[in-house]
Amino acid sequence: MNIQETYSSLGLSDFEYDRILELMGRAPNFLELSLLSVMWSEHCGYKNSRPLLRRFPNEGPRVLQGPGENAGVVEVGDGWALVFKMESHNHPSAVEPYEGAATGVGGIIRDVLAMGARPVALFNSLRFGPLDDERNRYLFREVVRGIGGYGNAIGVPTVGGEVEFSRAYSGNPLVNAMCVGLVRSEDLMRARAVGEGNLVVLFGAKTGRDGIHGATFASDELSEESEEKRPNVQVGDPFAEKMLVECSLKLLEEGLIVSLQDLGAAGITSSASEMAAKGGVGIEIDAEKVPLREEGMEPWEIVISESQERMLAIVEPEKVEEVLKITERYELVAAVVGRVTGHGDMRVMNRGEVAGTVPAHYLADAPVYEREVRIPAYLEEVRKLDLEELPAPQDYNSVLLSLLAHPNLCSRRPVYEQYDHQVGTDTVVLPGADAAVMRVKGTTLGFAATTDCKGRYCYLDPKGGAAAAVAEAYRNLSCVGAEPVALTDCLNFGSPEKPDAYYQLVACIEGMSEACEALGTPVVSGNVSLYNETEGEAIYPTPTVGMVGVFEDVGRHATPGIKREGDALVLVGDFRPVLGGSNYLEIVHGRVAGAPPAPDLASEKAASDAVRRAVAAGVVDTAHDLSGGGLAVALAGMALCGGVGAEARLLPGGRQDVALFGEVGGCILVAVPEGRLGELEEHLEGVHYSRIGGTGGGRLKVSGLIDAGLDELGEAYERDLFERHAPEGGHLG
């Protein structure tokens, strides 16, 4: 192989190789080239997205740590802090779904752990192609099993998430995992190597050849050959990770380590060079001292291996003995593999000889590309929608049943029942609500979290759709009664080298940023996953939002299920539904078209804040937002969840299918006892609202158009997504 073939096979461009020559002032050896190629991959170096990410607001009154560390951190109260981050594991999951999803969970847990926090809640946001295809069914089943297999064993509850199906994700599923951890804010750790002469301790599992060049693989498009990259996917061992979590927390509790860092993409190279760059020091790694799982590994393989379940700690020499004693108690392999130096280089030694040396800040400083922004031609075409072409339904009952039975709107019970969502005894609200509600043991405090994304909206309107995702997360947290604080994101897009996808990325970041500013929820951590394409077809632009909120009194929360007969049903918010981009339009009319509801961020905030205040005041215990499927599906969800029926009237005028099934932002349904209606109205001052009906009975009735028993609705809604012949995504009804 000549040198050009070598660096190309490592994923470096001609331009990048020339840059390396210029920086180094000499030709790098293979080990050095490997280090640079993994650290300059999109996955590690964010070379296509870094300048765009600066657009995100990332400051707020509760923010303790914004982007730049392993995870973001916000204050809860009483000295408690929430550490959280979301990350993608799309490419590995596409070729090896069980292990890809499992190691995605393992990786995000270690990010939170590296900040010194105990991981307490897991979430996941999933996208697959339609279930009429056997491969998609296989991917879906195995990803869910993989998430459960890892999370259940490690004992961190999986309490929330979402899943959607669309042709756009056939062959390129999305697996985004989020972890939330809790820590006393004075115990926060940062990944910063300091103190010349301090030692580098690697602990956890042994190092093998698994995942060599995984980061480079993740930064490439999927193709037929991707299957050959299966060996690039690592295998997870949740048992080892459980020990790693308990051991790390013990080391922190005993005050034995200066700094902690997880090993993820690009292994030791990435961890050590990031710690060195942040601390302004150098690190030397003795490759031969790394405990190996297999024989004959080359130094370059050792330092970029992505073997799972490992952590790196910086330890003062006199404390090493104690550290090794504790790692042994937890039955982990540990070794002193290097030292902090003053030379500023990431240097790999092998049996006393220098095997490669690169200044740490070169590794941390990947080249940056800004590309041309061009509005894609498809946008104008797909946004055309003439309501006149759409026949009004003959039978609204059967439309509602087909929506409730559709894989995108039906019950998620078959998914979340495969996840242990109660381990840890902190889950206040079980899955199925608008957001997960967790408590902080020993206090009245709590937190809520949700993941949301509107891929179809973003495809039709990248900027508005991305803003809608942030708004939806804000609304979901408000529905359960939590004060939204900050978010993490996972930006899943196609190739940035193609103008359509690059435009989508730019516009989505703009939309999210505007929403974050308007709603006061900064972005404190995140991840970018580009090149999500199969055979040249990009996925929907899918910027996933993971937002957290806090409770002063977690006992005061709301859930969607109707709790009593005789409650008044009140629709809060500016109710102006549209069919553009709606589930109804896709499922019943087979079209992905039109302009999705344009988010009105001021009115969104006003409605959400009003409902949240009413929940916090103890006035409202039943709330649910209008989302996919519109008002009718929201009402059915509340009735099914609580086992109590409801009757509602629509305002006359306009098309009834738009009112019943059209989608809209900023609207929340609440149910309150008649006697407390007055108190609710006080909280709703200055906000649009109208009383639309009441609760009771065993049926859902709406304006003489819908009249269905809860048993009938439940039969449609509670279907098993994993059954052999799940219907395809689209063309039902």
Place this chain on the structure above:
Amino acid sequence: MGGRLLRIGVTVFPGSNCDRDALYGVQRAGAEPVELWHADADLKGVDAVVVPGGFSYGDYLRPGAIARFAKVMGPLEEFAKGGGPVLGVCNGFQVLTEAHLLPGALLRNTSMRFVCTRVAVRVENTRTPWTSLYEPGDELTLPVAHNEGNYFADERTIAELEDEGRVVLRYLSNPNGSVNDIAGLCNEGRNVVGLMPHPERVSDPALGSAEGLKVFESVLRFAGAKV
């Protein structure tokens, strides 16, 4: 009751993950929780022992098959044989069957899926140290979370269990296919109880239910009477 706080031990194997929850449940019931590390052959003089749920040793072999050989199991078996109250929950139940402190085995769920939900169960036997505060026939809603909760034993053993009233809890809706809807049972001496459902997860009204707390309160009364 004696003057001292009763002490309930919770074993911790590598991979246990409900140990902290069990310690919390025990504490809520008013006992002193004591961690029993797997590598120490010492029960630290506790009045009762809980073997908690989780994935001991990763469950990479049969669940519980490796944990039964842990050092702490020696004194635990002695304790059980001497009539000491022992409760195995979920993985702990699996450990107790592997250690032959309870008969039968727990197989894969018939759905072939992990299942985490809350299920209705009926209390069948209140003459155990762990269920004495319930009434026979009490119906409870308890959490389950397992991959291998499908109780199985040969016909003779099942007949014996039923004849001797050793089924402690029975599912009203069976989540895993277990024989005779068995959710929990006890040994001949009734001091060793295994439950697939997790009482410690419903031991705090802040989580919506404290129906499981009586399991720990029962053993406190039992142990307290002996002190």
